[in-house]
Amino acid sequence: DAKTTQPPSMDCAEGRAANLPCNHSTISGNEYVYWYRQIHSQGPQYIIHGLKNNETNEMASLIITEDRKSSTLILPHATLRDTAVYYCIVRTEYGNKLVFGAGTILRVKS
Amino acid sequence: DTAVSQTPKYLVTQMGNDKSIKCEQNLGHDTMYWYKQDSKKFLKIMFSYNNKELIINETVPNRFSPKSPDKAHLNLHINSLELGDSAVYFCASSQIDTFFGQGTRLTVV
Numbered sequence: 568d569a570k571t572t573q574p575p576s577m578d579c580a581e582g583r584a585a586n587l588p589c590n591h592s593t594i595s596g597n598e599y600v601y602w603y604r605q606i607h608s609q610g611p612q613y614i615i616h617g618l619k620n621n622e623t624n625e626m627a628s629l630i631i632t633e634d635r636k637s638s639t640l641i642l643p644h645a646t647l648r649d650t651a652v653y654y655c656i657v658r659t660e661y662g663n664k665l666v667f668g669a670g671t672i673l674r675v676k677s
Numbered sequence: 678d679t680a681v682s683q684t685p686k687y688l689v690t691q692m693g694n695d696k697s698i699k700c701e702q703n704l705g706h707d708t709m710y711w712y713k714q715d716s717k718k719f720l721k722i723m724f725s726y727n728n729k730e731l732i733i734n735e736t737v738p739n740r741f742s743p744k745s746p747d748k749a750h751l752n753l754h755i756n757s758l759e760l761g762d763s764a765v766y767f768c769a770s771s772q773i774d775t776f777f778g779q780g781t782r783l784t785v786v
Contacts (some may be wrong), residue, residue, distance in 0.1 A: 630765045664725055664733060
């Protein structure tokens with residue numbers, strides 16, 4: 568599975584959009600970009616995933632660049648409850664494990 | 678309805694003891710996992726089972742033995758507990774997306 572690079576931390580004002588970047592320059596054609604988050608002391612929570620098209624669900628939007636070497640997770644209106652560690656993971660759709668990096672600590676502030 | 682549930686949530690035990698953590702999923706998934714999150718907060722896979730068969734064993738000491746009585750359950754038995762086993766252990770299951778339990782915080786004293 569390809570490796571990902573994320574900034575160690577980011578701050579965001581409550582009510583604003585949070586844009587979390589991820590680089591995955593070695594991604595291969597059959598690998599998807601997955602995003603998970605871990606709120607303090609809880610299990611990781613699935614957010615969204617995509618292959619090459621932009622994706623949106625009730626939690627977030629995922630924007631993948633045309634060359635697929637990077638992506639951005641967008642939380643459109645961040646709340647204090649969105650404070651968490653966000654993990655960008657690359658793997659095949661039916662891959663049998665998730666390889667977690669250090670992730671990005673997102674702090675949403677009032 | 679909790680999709681992936683594990684028990685107990687907290688476990689404090691002495692060195693040398695043997696303990697078990699139970700995990701059940703009601704999602705009908707074929708694949709289940711155990712992950713370990715240590716004090717540095719890195720999440721690493723330990724085991725993966727598919728339809729009760731071991732698929733991944735990530736160089737985990739043989740004091741750790743997973744047992745899958747059926748595809749909805751994957752229990753983790755740990756023998757001769759050591760101080761370094763203290764961590765949060767997460768069970769998970771997947772078909773395409775992976776769902777995690779709430780974790781078991783194991784403290785070995």
